[in-house]
Amino acid sequence: MHIRKVLLAAAGAMALLASAARAEPMLWKVEDADSTMYMFGTIHILDQGAPWRAAQFDAAFKGAQEIWFEIDPLKSADPAAFAPYQSLMIDPLRPISKRLSPEEYALFSKVAGELGVPAAQLDNLRPWLAAVQLTLVGITRAGGDPNAGVERVLAAEVGARPLKTLETLEQQLRFFADMPEDVERAFLLSSLDELDAGPGYFQDMVAAWRDGDIAALEELFLRDMREDYPQTYETLLKQRNLAWAEVLDAEMRKSGSDFVAVGALHLVGPDGVPALLEAKGYKVRQISAPPK
Numbered sequence: 001m002h003i004r005k006v007l008l009a010a011a012g013a014m015a016l017l018a019s020a021a022r023a024e025p026m027l028w029k030v031e032d033a034d035s036t037m038y039m040f041g042t043i044h045i046l047d048q049g050a051p052w053r054a055a056q057f058d059a060a061f062k063g064a065q066e067i068w069f070e071i072d073p074l075k076s077a078d079p080a081a082f083a084p085y086q087s088l089m090i091d092p093l094r095p096i097s098k099r100l101s102p103e104e105y106a107l108f109s110k111v112a113g114e115l116g117v118p119a120a121q122l123d124n125l126r127p128w129l130a131a132v133q134l135t136l137v138g139i140t141r142a143g144g145d146p147n148a149g150v151e152r153v154l155a156a157e158v159g160a161r162p163l164k165t166l167e168t169l170e171q172q173l174r175f176f177a178d179m180p181e182d183v184e185r186a187f188l189l190s191s192l193d194e195l196d197a198g199p200g201y202f203q204d205m206v207a208a209w210r211d212g213d214i215a216a217l218e219e220l221f222l223r224d225m226r227e228d229y230p231q232t233y234e235t236l237l238k239q240r241n242l243a244w245a246e247v248l249d250a251e252m253r254k255s256g257s258d259f260v261a262v263g264a265l266h267l268v269g270p271d272g273v274p275a276l277l278e279a280k281g282y283k284v285r286q287i288s289a290p291p292k
Helices: 004-011 055-063 079-089 102-114 127-141 150-155 169-177 181-197 200-210 214-221 223-228 230-252 273-279
Strands: 027-031 035-042 066-069 163-165 256-263 283-286
Touching: 027 055, 027 273, 035 055, 035 150, 035 230, 055 256, 066 150, 066 230, 079 169, 102 127, 102 181, 127 169, 127 181, 150 256, 169 230, 181 230, 200 214, 214 223, 223 230, 230 256, 230 273, 273 283
Parallel strands: 035 256, 066 163, 066 256
Antiparallel strands: 027 035, 027 283
């Protein structure tokens, strides 16, 4: 089981979109007497020309009074925003070459070299960040563009409306940096295995996202995590979803309309945010066209 399937979905490293969908990426509607909240499952790196917007999506986004993201997509795109958190990302006293066995480091060097990144250039990074960096390089070399990701596109269209966030940048970084060492190391090794195997994983995830195929997303990318890595699932998905549901519950207790754009896997399964809000008594339904 590759734990990066969930980790990168939570952190925002995704693949490029190949073709127009027969269905639509998932869009949920949450309602009570005087509030409406739309929840859209996002993917963070796409091909510049990839179509993903549908008419009902645009109507929901344009009609919302407030727009929510996991973190601010534009501020987090500024490298200077990461400057205060170097200790969470870099550890020169414990380089990757000392954390991995000789065989594991040989694979690390091989994968990095094939992506055009010298292994020595990454050696002082924390293993979780090296995994994310290599994955991003792989996706970008395949044609993906972070500027085409859903959040970046939507953030540029928020206009004068309030842009709200469910987490701070520091909180999101700590979800990775505070992982137990064995989980962080496994994250890197799993990433190397998948990068070494080719782009099939990314294509599968994007196809499921593109089609709004909740069953496929849960089966392919959540079930193994819940069963084989319960601590990682608990930290990176379940506990975050529970915290977000509390914030969004408080928002729903007000009146008005909101649009929430978060990573697609946060909206899937019994621990997904839609299920948690439904359990709180709200009317919740998927309004995007599901796969046939």
